[in-house]
Amino acid sequence: MSVAWRRQFDRSLRWLTALAAIGILGMLAIMIGQIAYHGWEKITWEFLTAAPTHGMTAGGIFPAIFGTAALVLIMTVFVTPFGVLAAVYFSEYADRQSWSYRVARQAVNNLAGVPSIVFGLFGLGFFVQFVGKQVDRTLYGGALHYGQPAIIWAALTLAVLTLPVVIVSVEEALQAVSQSYREASYALGSTKSQVVFRVVLPHALPGVLTGAILAVSRAAGEVAPILFVGAAYYLPHLPTKLNDQFMELGYHIFILSTQSPDVDATKPLLYATVLVLLSLTFLLNALAIIIRARLRLARRSV
Amino acid sequence: MVTATTDREFPLLRTAVRERPAAASAKEVRVRARHFSLWYRDRQALDDISLDIYSRQITAIIGPSGCGKSTFLRSLNRMNDLIPGVRASGEILLEGHNLLAPDVDVVTLRRRVGMVFQQPNPFPKSIFDNVAYGLRINGLAANAGERAARVEAALQQAALWDEVKDRLRKSALTLSGGEQQRLCIARALAVRPEVLLMDEPASALDPISTAKIEDLIFELKSRYTIVIVTHNMQQAARVSDYTAFLLQGRLIEWGETARLFKTPADKRTEDYITGRFG
């Protein structure tokens, strides 16, 4: 093999792989570009604050935004404490060699890989049909209040779905806390729980925030889990009770794309809604990244 | 195996050195550095180094950590090219040709100037495939038979053949640390370099393996020009014919090992050798 041939191979491989990277970036840019280009003009203050009219061909998407916000808010209330406690276990309490640690770790990884439609079935089969019916039986003597699609069940389903996201994020933040903080605390006579909850966890709070933000970002984009658990296409009023149904951005996009009687008329609105959802997701992710970066920077100066 | 004798002792170091034949009168210069300087972005790592490496001799480069010994060594086979932001000036001549010239083919250069690293780094392949790697990529064996012969020769030279001849297909990672380092030496020797660069080859090993590596280096001298970086002065005194002392990127002095250790010309050299710093 001559050196020239080897140089040629080197150059070819460089170019081929670079092309792949460029290709991916290009496709990303095209998608964002298309969506932004077609959706930009429709984004007005009115669009964001008014309700839809004329069979979704005009008006705004405020109910969907409100519904999404309410949904992820309720979800966050549930997923954060459980996720933080689980992360605390993995980071501070677990014996890495023990069998129970490995099983728990595997379970988190597996949970992260469950298909989203299966979460939808879970939400239906467990929360709506089981928990909901039980609640109805005990609180309402069997009358149908909670044994049907409701925002609370959708929020809980999404909480289970995003649990791994929170756990991973918070655990990373806890691990990043310098060991010297723990040692100093122990040396002053603290118990383990005091060290963890009074010293380590407060120090890792930005990480908790990051985890919550990433969970919200993920949940805002998931449609399959909420298809049968509470999302609705057109509701005359906003969700005010926990057992209300709700409109949601992702679900709205789905229905608008596939079941709209006049696709061309709704296209501008559709693009705009997609742009709103995409921007929301990106902003949340960017926020999480910024917080994480600042966390690392602050850590370095300590 | 050449055994150490004690008839030449260095009072400053309190170590013995091997007996070696009287130096040939006219020695050939294999590598010559002339006013060589190197910068990592704005930080100067090497300043105006001029040094001769003689053929079939062992030259040791010593100095406190951070003095630039590894940087200089890596310049001899242009491994520093792989670090972004590196600039160099001056010349390094390999048999008269400046290897810093832009038209030099680095790939061929690295076949002629081989390197062994501080941490043994065998590939996660079989023992045979490790040694044969350089042969394969450089197309140095006409057929499988020749390749096998060269692998065996390299392992013999590295004093590893007897230990591994029955398990050539086993993974190299099953060898002990000292064996892995000798494997890395065999791997470097397989391509028949003229010059062998060794960056603290024994510092990651236990004393017994270290002694074996030192013996090996001494034996290799008859065929290869060797440049060895070491932070262990006793090792330099035991093994090398010539020694260069670097301090903060500058060459303080260099010369025959015997002379440098017995009667160092520069006070800083003497201070370093006697352990007053570094």
Place this chain on the structure above:
Amino acid sequence: MSDLAISVSSGTLQRTRAPRRWRERAITKLIQLNAWLALAAIALILVFVAREAVPLFYEPASQAEVGWSRLFLPQHYGTPAAPLPYVWQPVSTEPKYSLMPLFLGTLKVTIIAMLFAAPLALAAAVYTAEFAPGWVRETVKPAVELLAGFPSVVLGFFALIVLASWLQRAFDFDYRLNAVNAGIALGLAVIPIIYTVCEDALGAVPRGLREASWALGATRAETAWRVVLPAALPGIFAGCVLGFGRAIGETMIVLMASGNAAITSWSFTESVRTLSATIAAELAEVVFGSPHYRVLFLIGLLLFIFTLLLNSAGEWMIARLRRHLTGRA
């Protein structure tokens, strides 16, 4: 349990007060209990999905309509409207429940997605790990993470509205929404996970190996090809397995972009229906407790178990790579 050994419980100069000790133990127990939450979630999912699906196999009403044989084996239907032996048509006078068109649809879409995504993602990972200068790496990685953040409903939307039209203009397929369309969009969804795992695997190969190869005169490409890639192979394979698992379970993209027609054929340019999309499309219309309802839950159960196995296999491979590169050295 704790890696910090300085304990304040019994054995030191003062005995800790009893209430404090009890509270401490309670908190520890609570935390350990909570750790099982993820496992409990998985168990609950399994139980409650199975709960709706399993009656299929003993309820007389369901048995009359559906059984293992109906689901998998070729059936003979008398009507000319169903010429093929594998038909999925639960809503009709003679309900047909063959899962084969759905399996086929899932397979077709996933194959296209993997053929599209895996080489691209791996090549891009090789580029950023072995060739790219620092600033390029810092651009590509966030870009891929950006792609990872795309909600699948947005990708589905893009495929439905934009990509399908482009493909139609270029290739003039019979069906505007088909396996190729859904497969490419699915591939886009799967690229980030394959890229990330492959990049991690390539990065895990110690630098010393690359240096040894370079010092022997190998070019960067030769080093990547002969040393790094072989060493990282288990991780790369794991990345593909994880990507495959993600592709199988993905719902919204295929629901929107594949045409949703349960056709049994090997053609990639026809509309398809995948397992996950079937659940999503039909569950809203079924009668609670009907055989159709139960079959949909059964499909969900199959998906769940299969992706669980795939993911476990992927994780195991990654663990093995880590040991292979560092444990034995």
